[in-house]
Amino acid sequence: MSKSDQLKDEAEFSHSRYWLHLIGWSVLLTVVLIGGILAGVGLKNLLNGGDTSDILFVVIGTPIVAVSGYFCWRWAPDFTMGEPHTARGNRIRWLLVAIVGVGIATAFPIILSDSEQRATDILFSNGPIPFWPAITAITIWAIATPFLILFGRRNSDEHGRAAGDFGMMVGFxxxxxxxxxxxxxxxxxxxxxxxVMILFIVTMIVSNIAILWKRSA
Structure with a gap:
């Protein structure tokens, strides 16, 4: 790519389109996760002697995950704020995939655990959860999170690291x-x-909004 072509691409980059793309993709990702929860809960209940409603959960949730997951992958933003596609940008994309994967891997042992609580209650409430699903989720989170943070720092440019530092400061x-x-x-x-989890979620949301805002500034 010549310098003039690169300047043209940079000039054509629109922050408003980027943010709309990011918001739309986030909504689509939410649909994928909801479908996964429906299918997972239905499958768990069926394995434990469920009823017709659980079959319906699986029948509805599975195609939701398949279809929305496909488009979620195809339409994923590059998260480089208009930068050219590079090896570093691809690593950042895979980092995002890994973050989503860790979130799912952390939540599903709890959702699929043998508990009398509803899936939404066991995942989002402060009620007790079975021992081994909790230990599994803790282990995944404790091992994967430091690695993902380090990988993200090592593959971010100076502007990205500055945005990350700004977001962490705002979150704190x-x-x-x-x-x-x-x-x-x-x-x-x-x-x-x-x-504590409400504080954690609010802090993470505000921190990530601050990071994206700083990157677009």
Missing amino acids: QVFSYTAPIWWMGWRAGVFPQPD
Whole structure:
């Protein structure tokens, strides 16, 4: 690619199209995960003597995963904010696939565990979960997360690392601002008991929004 062609490609890059693409793809990924949960829960219940509704879950969830998963893969953003396709950009794409895979691998042992709770309750509540599914999920998360963080840092350019540092700083500020208020308010009887996972999810969402905003700046 000549320098003039490269400049033309950079000039044609649209942040608004990129963000719309990213949002649309995120919605599609959510559909994939919902379909996977439906199929997984239905299959788990069928293996434990389920009923017709569980067959329906599998029948509905499986094609949802197949179709939406195909388009999710085909339409995946390159996550390089308009940079040319390079080996580093491809590694970042595979990093995203690995992150999604780790999330699924962490959640599914819990969802498919032999528990009387509904799948949504066992995954998103603070209720007890069986020992071995919990240990499996903890092991996957504890081993994979540091590796993914290191891999992402090593394959990011200077701008990407700066955006990551900015996002982590913003996320930490959100946590350090919110946690004491919630904790003291709970002790005063004003707020419900603090939930660490709510704080974790909010922190991650804000942090990643800050990273993407910084990369597009």
